[in-house]
Amino acid sequence: xxxxxxxxxxxxxxxxxxxxxxxxxxxxxxxxxxxxxxxxxxxxxxxxxxxxxxxxxxxxxxxxxxxxxxxxxxxxxxxxxxxxxxxxxxxxxxxxxxxxxxxxxxxxxxxxxxxxxxxxxxxxxxxxxxxxxxxxxxxxxxxxxxxxxxxxxxxxxxxxxxxxxxxxxxxxxxxxxxxxxxxxxxxxxxxxxxxxxxxxxxxxxxxxxxxxxxxxxxxxxxxxxxxxxxxxxxxxxxxxxxxxxxxxxxxxxxxxxxxxxxxxxxxxxxxxxxxxxxxxxxxxxx
Amino acid sequence: xxxxxxxxxxxxxxxxxxxxxxxxxxxxxxxxxxxxxxxxxxxxxxxxxxxxxxxxxxxxxxxxxxxxxxxxxxxxxxxxxxxxxxxxxxxxxxxxxxxxxxxxxxxxxxxxxxxxxxxxxxxxxxxxxxxxxxxxxxxxxxxxxxxxxxxxxxxxxxxxxxxxxxxxxxxxxxxxxxxxxxxxxxxxxxxxxxxxxxxxxxxxxxxxxxxxxxxxxxxxxxxxxxxxxxxxxxxxxxxxxxxxxxxxxxxxxxxxxxxxxxxxxxxxxxxxxxxxxxx
Amino acid sequence: xxxxxxxxxxxxxxxxxxxxxxxxxxxxxxxxxxxxxxxxxxxxxxxxxxxxxxxxxxxxxxxxxxxxxxxxxxxxxxxxxxxxxxxxxxxxxxxxxxxxxxxxxxxxxxxxxxxxxxxxxxxxxxxxxxxxxxxxxxxxxxxxxxxxxxxxxxxxxxxxxxxxxxxxxxxxxxxxxxxxxxxxxxxxxxxxxxxxxxxxxxxxxxxxxxxxxxxxxxxxxxxxxxxxxxxxxxxxxxxxxxxxxxxxxxxxxxxxxxxxxxxxxxxxxxxxxxxxxxxxxxxxxxxxxxxxxxxxxxxxxxxxxxxxxxxxxxxxxxxxxxxxxxxxxxxxxxxxxxxxxxxxxxx
Numbered sequence: 001x002x003x004x005x006x007x008x009x010x011x012x013x014x015x016x017x018x019x020x021x022x023x024x025x026x027x028x029x030x031x032x033x034x035x036x037x038x039x040x041x042x043x044x045x046x047x048x049x050x051x052x053x054x055x056x057x058x059x060x061x062x063x064x065x066x067x068x069x070x071x072x073x074x075x076x077x078x079x080x081x082x083x084x085x086x087x088x089x090x091x092x093x094x095x096x097x098x099x100x101x102x103x104x105x106x107x108x109x110x111x112x113x114x115x116x117x118x119x120x121x122x123x124x125x126x127x128x129x130x131x132x133x134x135x136x137x138x139x140x141x142x143x144x145x146x147x148x149x150x151x152x153x154x155x156x157x158x159x160x161x162x163x164x165x166x167x168x169x170x171x172x173x174x175x176x177x178x179x180x181x182x183x184x185x186x187x188x189x190x191x192x193x194x195x196x197x198x199x200x201x202x203x204x205x206x207x208x209x210x211x212x213x214x215x216x217x218x219x220x221x222x223x224x225x226x227x228x229x230x231x232x233x234x235x236x237x238x239x240x241x242x243x244x245x246x247x248x249x250x251x252x253x254x255x256x257x258x259x260x261x262x263x264x265x266x267x268x269x270x271x272x273x274x275x276x277x278x279x280x281x282x283x284x285x286x
Numbered sequence: 287x288x289x290x291x292x293x294x295x296x297x298x299x300x301x302x303x304x305x306x307x308x309x310x311x312x313x314x315x316x317x318x319x320x321x322x323x324x325x326x327x328x329x330x331x332x333x334x335x336x337x338x339x340x341x342x343x344x345x346x347x348x349x350x351x352x353x354x355x356x357x358x359x360x361x362x363x364x365x366x367x368x369x370x371x372x373x374x375x376x377x378x379x380x381x382x383x384x385x386x387x388x389x390x391x392x393x394x395x396x397x398x399x400x401x402x403x404x405x406x407x408x409x410x411x412x413x414x415x416x417x418x419x420x421x422x423x424x425x426x427x428x429x430x431x432x433x434x435x436x437x438x439x440x441x442x443x444x445x446x447x448x449x450x451x452x453x454x455x456x457x458x459x460x461x462x463x464x465x466x467x468x469x470x471x472x473x474x475x476x477x478x479x480x481x482x483x484x485x486x487x488x489x490x491x492x493x494x495x496x497x498x499x500x501x502x503x504x505x506x507x508x509x510x511x512x513x514x515x516x517x518x519x520x521x522x523x524x525x526x527x528x529x530x531x532x533x534x535x536x537x538x539x540x541x542x543x544x545x546x547x548x549x550x551x552x553x554x555x556x557x558x559x560x561x562x563x564x565x
Numbered sequence: 566x567x568x569x570x571x572x573x574x575x576x577x578x579x580x581x582x583x584x585x586x587x588x589x590x591x592x593x594x595x596x597x598x599x600x601x602x603x604x605x606x607x608x609x610x611x612x613x614x615x616x617x618x619x620x621x622x623x624x625x626x627x628x629x630x631x632x633x634x635x636x637x638x639x640x641x642x643x644x645x646x647x648x649x650x651x652x653x654x655x656x657x658x659x660x661x662x663x664x665x666x667x668x669x670x671x672x673x674x675x676x677x678x679x680x681x682x683x684x685x686x687x688x689x690x691x692x693x694x695x696x697x698x699x700x701x702x703x704x705x706x707x708x709x710x711x712x713x714x715x716x717x718x719x720x721x722x723x724x725x726x727x728x729x730x731x732x733x734x735x736x737x738x739x740x741x742x743x744x745x746x747x748x749x750x751x752x753x754x755x756x757x758x759x760x761x762x763x764x765x766x767x768x769x770x771x772x773x774x775x776x777x778x779x780x781x782x783x784x785x786x787x788x789x790x791x792x793x794x795x796x797x798x799x800x801x802x803x804x805x806x807x808x809x810x811x812x813x814x815x816x817x818x819x820x821x822x823x824x825x826x827x828x829x830x831x832x833x834x835x836x837x838x839x840x841x842x843x844x845x846x847x848x849x850x851x852x853x854x855x856x857x858x859x860x861x862x863x864x865x866x867x868x869x870x871x872x873x874x875x876x877x878x879x880x881x882x883x884x885x886x887x888x889x890x891x892x893x894x895x896x897x898x899x900x901x902x903x904x905x906x907x908x909x910x911x912x
Contacts, residue, residue, distance in 0.1 A: 018391030022382040025441055026397055032438040033404050036415035043418065095305050103306040110313040116547040117321065118499040120519045121536045125320035127523065128327060128533075133335040135323050141336040164316070225410030227502045228516075232523055242410045246506055255418045262411035273406030281399050284446075458650035461617050462708075464637040465644045466664030466715065476663070480654040 037266070044260045057260040067261070069238040073155065075268075077230075077240060078223045081162045082216055085170055088163065089215070093174035094204070097181075115168040119161070123232040126161055127152055157233030158240060162223055170215050177211025178204070210279065217276040224269050241265050327533035347530035357535065360518040367429070367504075367514060368497040371436045375493055379444035380486070384474065386445065387452035398449070401442050413506050420507060427511040435503040440493040447492075451485035452478060488550045495546040499539075515539050567628050567641070567718035567751045568593050569614065574623035576609050576775075583609040585775040586623065591719075594749040596742070598762035601772030602798070607755045608723055610772070614753060615644045615721050627718055643717035647724045649708040651696040657683075657707050658692035664715045682714040685744060702733045709741065713748070720745070720752040726761070738765060759799045763787065771795045789909060793901045796834045803840065803875035805833040814900055814908075817871040818850035819893050823900060823908045831902045835895040837864060840877040844885055845892035851875070852889040867891065 044057050061067045096108050114122070129135045131152040140147060151157045181204055189203045227242035234240060239247070241261060249258035266273075327333065328347065330340030351357055385391070386398050404412065416435060417426065425431030455478050463473045479486075501516040508514065519539060522532040569591040576584040584606040591597050599607040612618040614625055616637035624633040632640055651660050658679055665675045683689055686706040696704060705725055712720060722741070726734040742765055745752050756762055762769045763783045771778045771786060771794070779791040790796035793804065807816035809831045814821040816833060842851075842865065854866040854874075867875050870889065877893075885891065900908040 016391070018385040018389035018394065021385035021389070022391075022397060024378040025382045025445060026400070028378070028434075028438055029401060029403065029441060032416055032434065033407075033412065036412065036419050037407065039419060040415040091305075092309060095309055099303065099306055101303075101306075103303055103310055107306060107309050107313060110310070110317050113317050116543045118501075118516065118539060118543060120499070120501060120516045120523075121324065121540055122320075124519070124523055124532050124536050125324045128323050128529070129320045135319070138336050138338055142338055221405070221408050225408035227410050227505070228520070232520060242502075245410060245414050249414055249417060249506065250509060255421055258414050259418050262414040265411040266407050269408045269411075270406075273408075277399075277402045277406045280402055280405070284399075456648065456650060458646040458648060459652055461615075461637065462644065462646055462650045462711070463652070463663065464617070465615060465642070466711070467638045467667045468663070469636075469638055472667065477652055481652070483654075 040259045040263050043256065044263050047256060057256060058264070060257070061260055061264060066238070067244075070241055070244045071264075073238045074224060074241045074265075077155065077158055077162070078220050081159050081166075081223055082219050084159065084163050085166055085219060086212065086215070089167060089170040089174055090208075090212075092167075092171050093178055094200070096171065096175050097178040111171045112168045114164055119165050119228045120232070122161060122165060123229055126157070126164075126233060130160070152233060153235055155235060157235075158226065158230040161229040161233050162226060165229065166219055166222065169218070173215050173218070174208070174211050177208050177214075181207045214276060214279050217272040217279075220272045221269055221276060225265055324533050324536050327529060328537045330530065333529075347528075347534050351531055351534040351538075354531075356513070356518060357538075360513050360515045361538075363513060364498055364515040367432060367436065367512075368494050370433055371440060371497045372490060372494040374433070374437055375440040375444045376490055379441065380448055383445050383448035384452055384478070387449045398445075401445055404438065404442060410502055410506075413503055417506050426507060427509065429512055432504050432508040432512050432514075435507050436497045436500050439500060439503065440497065443496070444489055444493050447489035448482065448486050451482035451489075454485070455481040491546050491549055495542050498542050569719055569751055569753070570626040570629070571610075571614070572624045572626065574610070574613060574620050574625065576606075576613060576618060577621050582775050584613070584620075587775070587777060588623075589770060589777070589780070591751055591753065594751055595767045596745055596752040596754060596765060598766035598769045599753065599755045599772055600757070600759065600762040600769050600799070602757060604774075605772040606775035607757075607772050609775075611644075611721050611723050611753060611755045614719065615642050616640045617644075641718035642721055643712035643715050643719075644721040644723060645705075645708050645712050645725045647727055649704045649725075651704055651707055651711075653696050655696070656692065657688070657694050657696065657699070660696065660707055661692075661711045661714050664711070678714055679710075682710045685713065686710045687740070701729050702737060705729065705737060706740075709744075713744070713750075718751065720750050722752065722754045724755055724757065727757075734761070741765070763799070769799075771798060773798075788897070789906075790834070790899065791906060792904050793832065793834065794904070796899065796901075801837055801876065803833075803835050803837065803877075805835075805869070805873050805875065807831060807833060809900070809902075809907075816850070816873070817869050819869065821895065821898070821900075826900070826908050829902060831900050831907065833895070833898055833900055835875075835898040837876040838878040839895055839897040840875070841894040841896060842867070842877045842879060842885065843892045843894065845890055849890055849892035851891045851893055853885055853887055853891060856885075867893075869893075 045053055045055070047054055047057055050056055092107070092111055096104060096111070099107075117125075127134065130148070130150055132147075132150050134150070137147045137150075151160055185203055186199065189199050194203070225242045225245070226240065227246060230240040231243040231246070234243070245258050245261045245265075248254050248261060326340065329343050329345070331344040331346040332342040333340035386394065413435065416438075420426050420431050420435075425434065459477055459481065460473050463477045464470075468476060498514075499516055501514075501520070504512060504514045504517055505520070508517065515535070516539070519532065519535055522535055526532060569589075571587055571589045573586045573588055574584060575582070575586050587606075587610060589597070599610060601607045609618060613620050616632070616635060620633060624631050626632065627641060637644075652663070655663065661679045661682060662675050665678060670678075679692065680689075683691060686709055688703060688706055688710065691699070691703070691707075696707065699707065708725070725741075726737055729737065738761060754761075754765060756765075766783055768780060769783055769786045770780050773794050779786055779795045781789075781791075786795060787799055790799065790802075796802045797804065805816045805819070807814055807819075807830075809815075809823060809826050809828050811828070812823055812826065814823055814826075814831060814833055819833075821833070843849075851867040851869045854868055856863060856865045856879075863879050863881070864876050865879055865885070867877060869875070879885075895910070898910045899906055
């Protein structure tokens with residue numbers, strides 16, 4: 001299904017027709033992906049106020065403590081979320097790779113379930129369970145224990161929400177990567193007496209690295225500019241780059257500064273983006 | 287399967303699957319319970335802290351929510367947006383997907399992989415860059431502005447999945463139809479399309495549902511004029527003191543997703559889907 | 566019904582030549598088998614006749630009319646594909662009726678023609694079945710019916726039975742031969758199985774690397790292979806390296822008189838059933854290695870004093886002595902040099 005093969009036979013002679021058929025999507029892609037990025041670069045490097053080339057906008061961003069705090073918070077959230085996500089998903093993927101039976105399919109169904117819960121419903125559920133006077137508080141109260149310090153509107157709010165939201169895709173990619181570990185390789189290692197931990201470190205992990213990097217790239221790309229969950233669950237100040245850009249653009253009506261922020265964010269992600277695209281393209285080719 | 291599976295099974299019979307039980311229990315608590323809480327909230331007329339169960343159950347807030355004009359207008363906006371975007375996307379992407387799958391033309395591979403470009407950039411950063419352009423074109427806060435931005439979001443899905451679907455159609459089936467006297471268009475209509483239909487249907491459904499829930503583009507480009515269901519939900523969470531409104535809206539909002547869950551399980555469960563994401 | 570003429574037909578893919586200047590005349594009602602190993606260009610040849618590949622040179626004529634550039638839908642040919650290529654989203658009737666519907670025939674006529682062709686392939690009453698409810702043999706029959714219903718001038722079959730088991734293959738082969746005879750339809754049949762070609766064909770074309778090695782009736786191709794390749798490809802064939810010296814072919818103690826052949830290295834080709842083996846009290850050219858009983862016949866494995874291995878078909882074999890004491894006498898043979906026949910046993 002994934003092969004991209006050079007077609008032969010009947011289609012050979014229809015060069016112009018093919019280009020014609022793909023023209024509209026390609027135009028849309030160019031107009032709404034390539035052009036905005038180039039135009040964003042030009043707009044921020046040649047600001048209206050300055051006569052020509054100027055790094056003034058970037059200067060302003062990097063000398064503003066509030067902006068830097070937001071950037072720092074975003075980086076922190078990305079790092080912490082990725083780590084927790086991996087800590088949760090690797091065991092899940094390992095379990096799903098090797099287990100069979102009804103319990104395993106139940107675990108798999110649940111692990112895939114968040115894919116079908118829109119983040120905004122997740123945000124609402126989060127507040128009802130972990131928010132002030134939420135389900136957790138109710139249960140603790142019934143047991144005669146003290147209330148929790150709610151993560152709602154703290155930096156941990158977006159972290160928990162984003163981990164929840166990203167579990168399915170992460171598990172899916174890791175499981176698919178684990179599929180590349182052949183059963184005989186594991187059998188053979190067991191045969192020579194490898195314990196589960198040795199097995200994981202020496203046999204499984206080396207073949208998982210590429211999936212793990214893909215997962216990290218994908219998560220970072222998604223998290224760096226996550227908007228909905230940080231906007232609803234996170235603190236108002238400092239805020240993550242997503243809500244920050246939105247506020248700069250819509251509320252402060254400063255599209256030039258918002259573009260600068262967006263360009264900086266893209267600069268931070270460019271390596272992950274390239275890596276991710278390369279792995280997808282490579283996978284798609286073979 | 288293989289000997290490994292058998293070994294696992296044998297072991298499972300010897301002692302309980304502790305890892306599975308632990309993971310199952312944890313996921314139930316973390317994933318299922320919050321959803322049950324939301325559903326319970328939507329059916330409770332009165333539920334005051336610190337009661338563990340609602341004091342009074344009923345459909346009071348379902349009636350109240352469904353009577354709200356803003357809910358209906360948001361629903362209409364969301365449905366028309368999702369329909370228009372899906373329709374446009376189908377019309378422009380399916381022919382392109384067919385061309386990528388079956389025709390040979392200049393720059394085909396480069397153009398095909400260029401649809402990944404949108405994935406290489408953080409989404410909201412790209413949205414802000416697009417918004418800056420829309421600002422000059424006066425597309426901000428318009429229906430068609432939101433349509434455009436959501437349309438771009440569906441391109442990758444709506445081209446890559448159908449390309450795979452078209453490539454999976456046995457060429458010989460198409461040749462047999464040519465042989466029987468069908469011209470290229472007739473072959474596409476009578477053979478290729480029906481053969482690829484189940485997968486394409488999943489892609490169309492995913493694009494509809496994805497657009498229905500798309501929040502960030504709608505919020506950035508559409509606000510304040512274009513108010514979709516997810517956007518309305520954000521305002522409910524931030525400004526609505528009556529919890530049940532949000533709960534009812536959540537359950538309502540969830541319906542399309544559950545429909546998609548039923549119909550697209552086959553596609554999403556397949557390893558191809560994960561590989562499409564680079565797994 | 567129709568005559569098919571291929572005129573110096575050629576096809577190259579990039580730098581590789583699939584078919585090189587191939588010419589053939591298929592007579593009205595004749596069944597010609599294109600036989601060759603995979604990659605010999607036989608399928609490409611068939612696909613050019615069907616219109617699925619455009620030749621890079623030469624032309625295809627049907628009843629004297631040039632159709633080289635005519636697309637498949639406008640050619641009077643019908644193809645049966647290797648994997649049957651039935652349309653799984655239509656039932657049996659829908660598959661067969663598709664071509665008739667495109668031609669906008671009246672409903673009643675479509676029904677009667679589909680019914681007739683279903684009866685022809687022995688599938689009466691199967692019209693409403695889904696294609697996946699059929700066995701492999703039935704699916705292939707539907708594919709044949711689908712091709713026949715359009716009453717093509719030329720029927721093309723591309724290894725149609727390759728995915729079926731031996732038993733079914735033989736039965737379908739007979740049925741196809743039967744139908745082809747009854748309808749008298751000009752047929753081109755691609756196969757890599759020599760049995761299939763020998764049992765079906767009026768004429769066989771043996772292909773190698775896009776060229777015809779030999780064209781002839783099955784008996785002719787079998788009895789008098791034109792090249793060592795044909796000799797080796799069809800049937801079982803012993804090949805003994807040796808040399809011609811003073812009008813005799815020599816391989817160790819084995820000698821054959823040849824007339825008018827210049828001296829030099831040569832290769833003797835002889836089929837197991839054309840090799841008579843006798844006990845030679847004074848020591849002979851070969852020794853017995855093993856005897857295998859196939860039920861219908863027995864094969865003995867021999868080794869010559871020069872170290873060459875060969876097989877011979879014997880009636881009994883139990884009477885043969887162990888050790889080097891066997892005399893070999895080819896009754897029908899050919900001698901090759903540089904891929905050319907230089908001598909043949911007198912007919």
